[in-house]
Amino acid sequence: xxxxxxxxxxxxxxxxxxxxxxxxxxxxxxxxxxxxxxxxxxxxxxxxxxxxxxxxxxxxxxxxxxxxxxxxxxxxxxxxxxxxxxxxxxxxxxxxxxxxxxxxxxxxxxxxxxxxxxxxxxxxxxxxxxxxxxxxxxxxxxxxxxxxxxxxxxxxxxxxxxxxxxxxxxxxxxxxxxxxxxxxxxxxxxxxxxxxxxxxxxxxxxxxxxxxxxxxxxxxxxxxxxxxxxxxxxxxxxxxxxxxxxxxxxxxxxxxxxxxxxxxxxxxxxxxxxxxxxxxxxxxxxxxxxxxxxxxxxxxxxxxxxxxxxxxxxxxxxxxx
Amino acid sequence: xxxxxxxxxxxxxxxxxxxxxxxxxxxxxxxxxxxxxxxxxxxxxxxxxxxxxxxxxxxxxxxxxxxxxxxxxxxxxxxxxxxxxxxxxxxxxxxxxxxxxxxxxxxxxxxxxxxxxxxxxxxxxxxxxxxxxxxxxxxxxxxxxxxxxxxxxxxxxxxxxxxxxxxxxxxxxxxxxxxxxxxxxxxxxxxxxxxxxxxxxxxxxxxxxxxxxxxxxxxxxxxxxxxxxxxxxxxxxxxxxxxxxxxxxxxxxxxxxxxxxxxxxxxxxxxxxxxxxxxxxxxxxxxxxxxxxxxxxxxxxxxxxxxxxxxxxxxxxxxxxxxxxxxx
Numbered sequence: 001x002x003x004x005x006x007x008x009x010x011x012x013x014x015x016x017x018x019x020x021x022x023x024x025x026x027x028x029x030x031x032x033x034x035x036x037x038x039x040x041x042x043x044x045x046x047x048x049x050x051x052x053x054x055x056x057x058x059x060x061x062x063x064x065x066x067x068x069x070x071x072x073x074x075x076x077x078x079x080x081x082x083x084x085x086x087x088x089x090x091x092x093x094x095x096x097x098x099x100x101x102x103x104x105x106x107x108x109x110x111x112x113x114x115x116x117x118x119x120x121x122x123x124x125x126x127x128x129x130x131x132x133x134x135x136x137x138x139x140x141x142x143x144x145x146x147x148x149x150x151x152x153x154x155x156x157x158x159x160x161x162x163x164x165x166x167x168x169x170x171x172x173x174x175x176x177x178x179x180x181x182x183x184x185x186x187x188x189x190x191x192x193x194x195x196x197x198x199x200x201x202x203x204x205x206x207x208x209x210x211x212x213x214x215x216x217x218x219x220x221x222x223x224x225x226x227x228x229x230x231x232x233x234x235x236x237x238x239x240x241x242x243x244x245x246x247x248x249x250x251x252x253x254x255x256x257x258x259x260x261x262x263x264x265x266x267x268x269x270x271x272x273x274x275x276x277x278x279x280x281x282x283x284x285x286x287x288x289x290x291x292x293x294x295x296x297x298x299x300x301x302x303x304x305x306x307x308x309x310x311x312x313x314x315x316x317x318x319x320x321x
Numbered sequence: 322x323x324x325x326x327x328x329x330x331x332x333x334x335x336x337x338x339x340x341x342x343x344x345x346x347x348x349x350x351x352x353x354x355x356x357x358x359x360x361x362x363x364x365x366x367x368x369x370x371x372x373x374x375x376x377x378x379x380x381x382x383x384x385x386x387x388x389x390x391x392x393x394x395x396x397x398x399x400x401x402x403x404x405x406x407x408x409x410x411x412x413x414x415x416x417x418x419x420x421x422x423x424x425x426x427x428x429x430x431x432x433x434x435x436x437x438x439x440x441x442x443x444x445x446x447x448x449x450x451x452x453x454x455x456x457x458x459x460x461x462x463x464x465x466x467x468x469x470x471x472x473x474x475x476x477x478x479x480x481x482x483x484x485x486x487x488x489x490x491x492x493x494x495x496x497x498x499x500x501x502x503x504x505x506x507x508x509x510x511x512x513x514x515x516x517x518x519x520x521x522x523x524x525x526x527x528x529x530x531x532x533x534x535x536x537x538x539x540x541x542x543x544x545x546x547x548x549x550x551x552x553x554x555x556x557x558x559x560x561x562x563x564x565x566x567x568x569x570x571x572x573x574x575x576x577x578x579x580x581x582x583x584x585x586x587x588x589x590x591x592x593x594x595x596x597x598x599x600x601x602x603x604x605x606x607x608x609x610x611x612x613x614x615x616x617x618x619x620x621x622x623x624x625x626x627x628x629x630x631x632x633x634x635x636x637x638x639x640x641x642x643x644x645x646x647x648x649x
Binding site for chain 2 (some may be wrong): 054055074075158159160188189191192193194196197200215216217219221222231254256257259260261262263264265266267268269270272273274277
């Protein structure tokens, strides 16, 4: 298998400074928020790569950079060997663009309420001047809705059905890669399982590749082939699914697994994890996790650990072995 | 057994609309004892939050309680209004909402909000109230409480804000706390902290807690008993271990099986077909029958007996038993 998406040294810095006049009067310096910091990974064709992390870990920003909604500050994203940020051949860019689609978290906010479902689903094809006859109906059937619903508006559907419409829209352009940003976190459990099953089926039928962004470890365990764990914008650990769940190397990954509620742990008494994600504008020096880490040593406070390989795992921790 | 802290009997809440009268809470009965956490689970629209709001008297018009009763320490409270209800809220019942940012006043420091609640409900002076407010913040694990008491809500992180809300709910020493999705807006690591905090406070102070959530994992770890709601009715009620591992109601069984956790190692997740019916379009008979693979003629005709009327475990004509499970 070959890598279809290659992300190398991706960095995104947002300027969150106060307005110019405030900075002059209050003598406050520019504030720069590093949302993504030097992240590199590869997604293999027809696989599911999951990014997990807590809020503010940069997982959604990476998804947006890959589909081209946010430009990177540094680093490259190569899709099928084409770097969208530097490529000059318009035709090539166009064809790659239609190969990547995105599904958003909130199916209530990501469908235009004034458009019929038919127009919403056909839009990605219509903007490129393609033929849209019967396309919406066919796609609706494919995602388990009725083709007769194409004339309805989004408000006539439930949350789970809306997310199916979002999936149909993403499929319309005939993509090879779909970036799914928390696709089921707004849905109820029984509806979530329907949508996840649909996504698995489509992947097999159409040979899709997913970048699956989620904070829910149980969902990630079910869907992903390979998982990258993000903390404060940086990749702290990456491993194939079973490897990661059986033998997490990074203390942060271990903490995430321990803290996640389990259905078989009745009345479990755990020592809850300490602290919260630090401020991304003034991240701690050295390893970003050291203020919360139970095994941190002096070196962690000074030197930022690089990702290094341990068998199938890549981990950014001085002490992991 | 002693009198339960909260006793809800055959509670019915109705909302009159142009398209008919909706019943978001229908014939719901349960008890919560001191020091006990009752988990209330269900999908969105099942009536979990509406039940909590009805208990604490926060129903928005035109929703209203039409029958049944809510007993707090044996005293009926569902008919109280105005000043008498206000005296009870905060003093006897505390409430923790989902979003900690919108449930705190952004213009008052957390200290002002805490001391206001304490002086309103307890017979103490300003300096004593301030001392208690610091103790309350300290108790919920806010570091340097005596300094942070002068901070405004926006100066706290999400997890810390939820701690302030919990301190606020508990500062007048209520007997009952209703926690409506208290950890849904929080990250996993912070969620674990808040769940541990709720459990500790419940045990130490002997408070009865009604924990409304849709997260089975949180329920499994925190609750003593669990009530499962579907389309306004209680589907199942029982000890948490029993309900999760040995569900009697087909809906509960389906719900548990469809979590990714339960189907570990399987290629596809178990799923319940369809979605919960809308309240203005409930099917006849059992509301779950169109999605139920065990439904028979009786299920389509008559609603199953409510929990208090039957064996008290599952409101179903054909509940799952160990025998039916073995053959399935």
